[in-house]
Amino acid sequence: MSYFQTGEEVKLEKAKITLNDCLACSGCITSAESVLITQQSQEELFRVLHENKMLKQEEQKVLVVSISPQSLASLAAKFKMNIHEAGLRLAGFFKGLGVSYVFDTTFARNFSLLESGKEFVRRYKESETEKTSLPMLASACPGWICYAEKTHGSYILPYISTTKSPQQIMGSLVKDYLARRLNKTPDHLYHVTVMPCFDKKLEASRSDFYSDVYQTRDVDCVITSGEVEKMLEKEGTSLIDVEGQPFDHIIENSSYDLVNHQGGGSGGYLEHVIRHAAKEMYGHSLQHVEYKILRNQDFQEVTLELEGKPAIKMALAYGFRNIQNIVQKVKRGRKVPYHFVEIMACPSGCNNGGGQIRPAGEETPKELLGRVSELYSSLKTVEPNDVTGIEQLYTEWLGGSDSNKARKMLHTKYHEVEKMTNALTIKW
Numbered sequence: 001m002s003y004f005q006t007g008e009e010v011k012l013e014k015a016k017i018t019l020n021d022c023l024a025c026s027g028c029i030t031s032a033e034s035v036l037i038t039q040q041s042q043e044e045l046f047r048v049l050h051e052n053k054m055l056k057q058e059e060q061k062v063l064v065v066s067i068s069p070q071s072l073a074s075l076a077a078k079f080k081m082n083i084h085e086a087g088l089r090l091a092g093f094f095k096g097l098g099v100s101y102v103f104d105t106t107f108a109r110n111f112s113l114l115e116s117g118k119e120f121v122r123r124y125k126e127s128e129t130e131k132t133s134l135p136m137l138a139s140a141c142p143g144w145i146c147y148a149e150k151t152h153g154s155y156i157l158p159y160i161s162t163t164k165s166p167q168q169i170m171g172s173l174v175k176d177y178l179a180r181r182l183n184k185t186p187d188h189l190y191h192v193t194v195m196p197c198f199d200k201k202l203e204a205s206r207s208d209f210y211s212d213v214y215q216t217r218d219v220d221c222v223i224t225s226g227e228v229e230k231m232l233e234k235e236g237t238s239l240i241d242v243e244g245q246p247f248d249h250i251i252e253n254s255s256y257d258l259v260n261h262q263g264g265g266s267g268g269y270l271e272h273v274i275r276h277a278a279k280e281m282y283g284h285s286l287q288h289v290e291y292k293i294l295r296n297q298d299f300q301e302v303t304l305e306l307e308g309k310p311a312i313k314m315a316l317a318y319g320f321r322n323i324q325n326i327v328q329k330v331k332r333g334r335k336v337p338y339h340f341v342e343i344m345a346c347p348s349g350c351n352n353g354g355g356q357i358r359p360a361g362e363e364t365p366k367e368l369l370g371r372v373s374e375l376y377s378s379l380k381t382v383e384p385n386d387v388t389g390i391e392q393l394y395t396e397w398l399g400g401s402d403s404n405k406a407r408k409m410l411h412t413k414y415h416e417v418e419k420m421t422n423a424l425t426i427k428w
């Protein structure tokens with residue numbers, strides 16, 4: 001019998017709110033940001049698709065969808081198929097709805113990895129004179145960037161790599177390179193990305209990725225893996241019943257195969273940066289990257305030893321508990337024993353993003369995550385430098401890797417956000 005029936009006093013358990021709960025609830029998101037998030041949904045995408053069909057052909061926008069490999073893995077796990085099949089069928093689904101081009105954001109990640117590697121070597125060399133060069137903190141996770149800008153501001157921002165995330169480099173490729181290739185202005189293309197988390201919607205809405213001239217964003221709408229599942233439901237179909245179509249290559253007349261990079265479900269930033277640094281700085285080809293687990297699976301370190309001495313040390317820190325550990329040391333001016341840290345807001349990284357499809361039936365979240373990670377890792381891995389089209393684009397599109405255009409298209413800036421003071425101000 002409950003308290004209401006007996007009138008007996010019952011001592012309730014103390015409510016506990018963890019830092020993760022706090023950040024996950026999005027309560028700290030401003031109302032302007034929540035408007036931007038709700039503007040990006042599957043309903044909005046259906047509206048755009050419908051309105052576009054109503055226009056005369058010459059007035060129609062070119063619709064483009066770029067899919068993240070983590071979302072592909074999530075959908076492949078949901079519909080119990082391999083990742084290649086899921087990719088083909090998903091491309092077929094979007095093309096059936098009126099989308100002209102379907103890309104894989106892994107292609108843009110090649111640039112993101114290459115630029116992160118180069119940036120690290122440059123910062124390492126500058127670190128004797130420039131105090132905030134190291135540790136370089138990875139920049140691909142908007143959940144982490146949002147937290148750093150709102151909570152730690154100028155103490156932390158100079159340490160964050162300026163390299164854009166794969167989503168935003170895909171945005172530059174679509175709205176700049178593809179638009180020119182098609183002889184269109186950027187506002188004549190509507191670019192949708194499919195991502196494993198809601199934070200990517202906020203990233204796409206940043207003013208840094210908005211063109212005042214054309215009044216358009218590099219990424220117009222972000223939908224999550226779970227929202228794609230809802231779109232399939234709304235269309236009354238299952239991925240199993242959709243006919244496959246190939247992915248497109250951003251370069252004309254080239255075919256595209258799904259591939260991946262070495263180093264885990266969050267993009268492999270640590271692995272690429274350490275391999276590149278070992279080669280560039282010490283002429284050493286690193287064959288195998290050995291991780292040492294520290295306090296938990298989400299906090300691991302890698303040490304490159306040369307002649308018996310640690311030469312470069314890097315870490316991955318996933319989830320806010322581990323991120324705090326690094327950030328507080330940097331902020332208080334204490335020595336951080338790492339030259340680079342791959343920071344990701346989600347525990348277990350991007351395969352476990354908040355926008356991924358939830359488990360159904362008896363399956364536990366852990367079991368589903370295991371299947372998603374396995375599918376993600378089943379793709380053949382490549383070195384970003386060896387990928388067809390990358391060198392060509394550095395030359396033809398960007399005019400060289402050190403050009404102003406390369407900096408504009410592949411790098412970004414961060415901004416300190418003034419803290420709001422109200423009764424709910426939280427002390428981090």
Ligand code: SF4
Binds near residue numbers: 143144197198199349
């Ligand atoms: S770690 Fe989580 S929040 Fe960050 S990019 Fe990956 S899925 Fe999104």
